[in-house]
Amino acid sequence: MLKFTPKYAPTAFSGEFSINWNGICYHFIGWVFFILLEMSLYVYSSRSFSLTGKYALYYVVNISLFYSHLWILHHTLSQDKKKYWRLILLVLIQLVLFLFIKTTVDYFTIDLSKEKESMPSALRRLAAMNLYRSIFFIWLSSVYWTASNVFNLERKAKEAEIRELTASKDALNLAARLAKSDNALLRQQINPHLLFNSLNFIHSSVYQVSETAADAVILLTDLLRFSMQDSGRDGKVRLSDEVEQINNLIQINMLRFEKTATVKLEESGVAESLRIIPLVLLTLVENIFKHGDFITDAPLIQLEILPGGKLRFYTRNKPKAKAPYPYLNSTGLQNIRIRLEYAYGNDFELNIQEQESLFEAELKLKL
Numbered sequence: 001m002l003k004f005t006p007k008y009a010p011t012a013f014s015g016e017f018s019i020n021w022n023g024i025c026y027h028f029i030g031w032v033f034f035i036l037l038e039m040s041l042y043v044y045s046s047r048s049f050s051l052t053g054k055y056a057l058y059y060v061v062n063i064s065l066f067y068s069h070l071w072i073l074h075h076t077l078s079q080d081k082k083k084y085w086r087l088i089l090l091v092l093i094q095l096v097l098f099l100f101i102k103t104t105v106d107y108f109t110i111d112l113s114k115e116k117e118s119m120p121s122a123l124r125r126l127a128a129m130n131l132y133r134s135i136f137f138i139w140l141s142s143v144y145w146t147a148s149n150v151f152n153l154e155r156k157a158k159e160a161e162i163r164e165l166t167a168s169k170d171a172l173n174l175a176a177r178l179a180k181s182d183n184a185l186l187r188q189q190i191n192p193h194l195l196f197n198s199l200n201f202i203h204s205s206v207y208q209v210s211e212t213a214a215d216a217v218i219l220l221t222d223l224l225r226f227s228m229q230d231s232g233r234d235g236k237v238r239l240s241d242e243v244e245q246i247n248n249l250i251q252i253n254m255l256r257f258e259k260t261a262t263v264k265l266e267e268s269g270v271a272e273s274l275r276i277i278p279l280v281l282l283t284l285v286e287n288i289f290k291h292g293d294f295i296t297d298a299p300l301i302q303l304e305i306l307p308g309g310k311l312r313f314y315t316r317n318k319p320k321a322k323a324p325y326p327y328l329n330s331t332g333l334q335n336i337r338i339r340l341e342y343a344y345g346n347d348f349e350l351n352i353q354e355q356e357s358l359f360e361a362e363l364k365l366k367l
Helices: 021-046 053-077 084-109 119-188 192-207 211-228 239-256 280-291 331-344
Strands: 002-004 010-013 265-268 300-306 310-317 348-354 359-366
Touching (some): 021 053, 053 084, 084 119, 192 211, 211 239, 239 265, 239 280, 280 310, 280 331, 331 359
Parallel strands (some): 265 300
Antiparallel strands (some): 002 010, 300 310, 310 359
């Protein structure tokens, strides 16, 4: 029995007794159209028309030949191990059997009174015609089986692609949830209230001794509060808040290193409405103070907002003579790239250039 998939086309004999009745209807309509087309061509060429039960019987035999050949193709070529010798044998048996059936029908239905030849001669002529018709329907069945299998292969390839994309999406969602859980776990490891109360106590105690140190505690408190606060539903914060913390980080390090060149952030075009994932720009600036030598050569930190809401962030500094960890292998930079890929996809560029006496980092992204 045929298994009709998709809705309008049976693929081949599958060995399963499940039928799509829509497929049967489409096949029935197709055969009616085919028969009408052949009869119209016959009438047009012979200028005569005679509809008898013999023609109906011939079409039943030919259509049976079509579907029986589908069955043969399915059971010889649709398996993992192709059976070409069995295909050849079954096709020959099929051809002989259907020629025998057609010749038998011709023998009992031929009207010799209308023929100008003997019975053997008429049967030979009809046998040659029957052979041609049998080969034609076998060819038609083979074309249909090939087209149907190509369709099924394309459908399966698309389904596999959809499954792969779905799995990739699920993996990304899982990674995002895992990263969010890791952040939540890290935040829970430190009681924020205890931490900030302790910093307030330190500030009060240090203020009487050194106003500079007390100011550093305030700046550090703001930095910690910013790094621990929840971002919005889009996972982003205001760009102006990130810029404010960059300035805090610069001030803290200027307090740490007295005999250094002046470090400042050059910014232009920052608006309150612009948002960015947190700690990305801050990490790039932090790398300057961690790995850079700015005692004599001031680093360059530039933030530009270009037309179309595009951000360009550029840093340049002289690296330390013997940095304990190479820039390009910095865990912070690797984490930045991963976070940018997840949040912005292909809408960002992070270029790192490291030379013996110069380190440059340039980030471009669409906010």
